[in-house]
Amino acid sequence: MTKIRDIGEFGLIERITRKSKDKNDVLVGIGDDAAVVKPGKHLQVLTTDCLVEEDHFTRRWFTPLQIGMKAIEINVSDVAAMGAVPRYVLVSLGLPKNLDVKFVDEMYRGMRKVCDKYDIDIIGGNMTHSTQIFISITLLGEVEKKNLTLRSGAKPGDLIFISGYVGNGRAGLRLFQENVKGFNEVKKRYLEPKAKLKHALKIAPFVNSMIDVSDGLAGDIGHICEQSNCGAVIYKDKIPIKIEIREVARILDENEYDYALFGGEDFELVYTVSQDMVDKIDGFLIGEITKDKAVKIFSDDKKQQIKNHGYDHFINSIYV
Numbered sequence: 001m002t003k004i005r006d007i008g009e010f011g012l013i014e015r016i017t018r019k020s021k022d023k024n025d026v027l028v029g030i031g032d033d034a035a036v037v038k039p040g041k042h043l044q045v046l047t048t049d050c051l052v053e054e055d056h057f058t059r060r061w062f063t064p065l066q067i068g069m070k071a072i073e074i075n076v077s078d079v080a081a082m083g084a085v086p087r088y089v090l091v092s093l094g095l096p097k098n099l100d101v102k103f104v105d106e107m108y109r110g111m112r113k114v115c116d117k118y119d120i121d122i123i124g125g126n127m128t129h130s131t132q133i134f135i136s137i138t139l140l141g142e143v144e145k146k147n148l149t150l151r152s153g154a155k156p157g158d159l160i161f162i163s164g165y166v167g168n169g170r171a172g173l174r175l176f177q178e179n180v181k182g183f184n185e186v187k188k189r190y191l192e193p194k195a196k197l198k199h200a201l202k203i204a205p206f207v208n209s210m211i212d213v214s215d216g217l218a219g220d221i222g223h224i225c226e227q228s229n230c231g232a233v234i235y236k237d238k239i240p241i242k243i244e245i246r247e248v249a250r251i252l253d254e255n256e257y258d259y260a261l262f263g264g265e266d267f268e269l270v271y272t273v274s275q276d277m278v279d280k281i282d283g284f285l286i287g288e289i290t291k292d293k294a295v296k297i298f299s300d301d302k303k304q305q306i307k308n309h310g311y312d313h314f315i316n317s318i319y320v
Contacts, residue, residue: 032151032227033081033211034141043148045084045141049075053132061176064103066191067135068110074214075139076118076195077267081212082150083204084143086197088123089115091137094130107135118197146205149271153209154228156291158272161283163196165240166217167256170263171248178252186244193267199283200269206280210271218261218306220270221287222295234261234287234306236299261297261306 027043028036034047051057051074057067072089079086091111095104115122120139172190175183200210209228211220217239221232239260249256260266272289273281287298296303 028150033078034084034139036082036143036148042142043084043145045079045082045143045148046138047075047078047141048136048138049078050134050136052134059133062191064106065110065113067133068107068112069114069192070110071107071135071137072111072114072118072120072139073193073195074267075137076114076120076197077193077212077214079139079141080195080197080200081210081269082141082143083147083200083210084141085201086118086120086139086141088121088140089137090139091122091125091135093125093127093136094132094134095127096131096133097129099133118195143204147201149200149204149207149210151209151211151224151227153207154224154230154272154289155208155274156230156289158208158274158289159278159285160221160232160234160270160272160287160289161281162213162217162240162286163199163269163271163283164266165242165245166213166266166268167241167245167249167259167263169193169265169267170259171245171256173263173265174252174254174259175248180248180251183244183248186248190265193265195267196269203269203271203281203283206277207271207273210269213266213268213270214264216260216262216264217266217270217286218295218297219264222306224270224272225289225293225295228289229293231290231292231294231296232287233290233303234295234297235285236297238284238286240284240286 027038034045036043036045051071053059057070076086111122168186168189172186175187209224211224213220221234225232236257239257241256241260245259246256249259295306297306
């Protein structure tokens, strides 16, 4: 019998996708950052994500406020990657019976803080008991059809851009895992990730495809290539990595490019742009889309295929 661990997260997604049949009003179903339906004038974008204690967060490092903030931010990031504006959110919780009520109060305060920032309404949800904290978020957004950005729109010759620096997600995690003192800003960015909604809405009319960096730069560019039936070359020396991230890697005797390419949880945006639209957008140029279907890295005048495609929930475990 095949086990989930044998095929991994993305193998399981592909298996589910094969057996899914979308209704007429579902324009994009399983396989992108969010679903897209068309019930009225605007397209509705729906996404869902869950956070499980000791997988996506741990009470050893995160405050309840930060847990609530992260739960909303990472879903806003998915909606942003579609070029959409977040509108409504449903929150479902699994909570231990012996958890302090104040903990839940603070967690919701974190959620409301982020919702207020993006003008999102919490409109419902569900609650049940659990042996550990489980948070499931469903977020609904809206987008005009002309501004909808999918993973499937990349074209050979497109240039690949990223909205900001990468590697912080993994670096922050490693600092906590190894109990390294200092680097407070790196740790804070890990504990309190921010969606790049404003940037996404600005560039959405001009890009061909877009994704948020949640599984690692290499893996998420790989997702664009899979959906667009193409390949990519990433320029290693163009990957934006902050000096303090390089210092964390040096102290831990690790590779900062591994942090950026395979670490995940940076929640920056990666997008592909036709060369005649480059002057309409901003960001860091990090590569180009190619006809062949491999994701390669260019360094020292050589191209090498990337086989590691980032974080997989059924293969990787970050807290144990």
